[in-house]
Amino acid sequence: MSLDRFVSLWPEQGSHYAEQVDWLVIGFTGMMALFVVPVFVFLWIFVFRYRRGRAALRDHRPDGSLKVEITWMLLPFIGALVLFVYSARLFFEARTPPADALEIQVTAKQWMWKFQHHGGQREINTLHVPAERAVKLTMISEDVIHSLFLPSLRVKQDVLPGRYTQMWFQAERPGTYDLYCAEYCGTDHAAMGARLVVLSPSDYQRWLEGAGDAPSLAAQGEALFRQFGCSGCHAVASVTRAPPLQGLYGRSVALADGSRVVADDAYLRDSILLPQKQVVAGYAPVMPTYTHVMDEEAVARLVAYIRSLADTPPDPSPPHTEDPQ
Structure with a gap:
């Protein structure tokens, strides 16, 4: 069997971003070699020339060149600055998904990956995506810290319990690529x-x-919204009044403590599982928690439903400040 099956001199590049990351690594390695290799070369030259017993001039009078010293300082500084600007641009690009990216929900669990498409399709340990289109993953863990790593695309992001993290990529060529957990997460971590x-x-x-x-x-x-009785309080015609959900997603929400927060995925999740954490101004803190009632996949579906109401005009009626209980 060929050794190439086990040793690859260069990892596969599955995206344009992977190519850019590789050039950054090549540039950084080249710059380090440019300034480190001469030091070791001259070190061995001096070791050989001035070894014990060899006749050589050992006059230690100071002798230097200001131009050489300034050049030796400026060149590494300029090279490091160029690499910093290039890497900062790549970092910003990796943290800024396009607005039209295809969104997929990811739930990590010992020891599997579960994917939910917005069309309702669900997968375990396999993720199908289209080529030449940006894909945004909204990820959360049901137990411990995991880390989703796509080496061929040069992207990796920790997946945390109790908190959403995001990652996006755009694969340029059709094919099958490996996906790993890059954070030790328990006994079968290597099989995840x-x-x-x-x-x-x-x-x-x-x-x-x-x-x-x-x-x-x-x-x-x-369906979950009605199954768990959320419509009894949050529906427009409900008797018990709660913060309206129509037009909520992406809007700034005033809280009881005087602060404001944007109603994004993380806020909606916390409002379902930790309703007393950020109470909306003008409403009593009477909503029960759904922790241990819904899993993260169910919460993701509820959040998707609330997001679908973003284009619905908000309820113009004023909030009820009295405690309905």
Whole structure:
């Protein structure tokens, strides 16, 4: 069997971002070699020339060049500054997903990866995405800290319990790529792997159509919204008044302590599982917690439903400040 099966001189590049990261690593390594290699070369030259017993001039009078010293300081500084600007641009790019990115919910659990598409398709340890399109992963863990790592795309992000983290990528070429957990998470950490299957846009559309006719993630969230009785307080016609959800997502919300917060995914999740954490101004803190009642996948569906109400005009009626109990 060929040694190339076990040793790869250069990792596979599955995206344009991976190429940029590789050039950054090459540039940094080259600059380090440019300034470190001469030091070791001259070190061995001097060791050989001035070894014991060899006749050599050992006059230690000071002798230097200001131009050489300034050049030796400026060149590393300029090189480091160029690498800093380049790496800062890559960091900003990696943390700024495009507005039209395809969103997928990721839930990590010992020892598997669960993926939920907004069309309702669900996968375990396999993720299908289209090529040449930005994909944003909104991730959370059900137990311990995990880390989603796609070495071929040069992207990695920790997945934390109780907190959403995000990562995005754009695979340029169809193919199958390895996905790993890069954070030790327990006994079977080494077996917590998955596959990223990148399809052409037409093949991806066919995969979506063949993956089942399950309701969309938002529709599943609406079913949970009614199943758990959320509509009894948050629906427009409900008797018990609670903060309206129509037009809520992405809006600034005034809290009882006088602060304001943007109603994003993290805020909505905390409002479901930790309702006393950020109480909306004008409403009594009477909502029960759904911790240990809903898992993270159910919460993601509810959040998707509330997000679907973003374009609905908010309820213009004033809030009820009295305690409904």
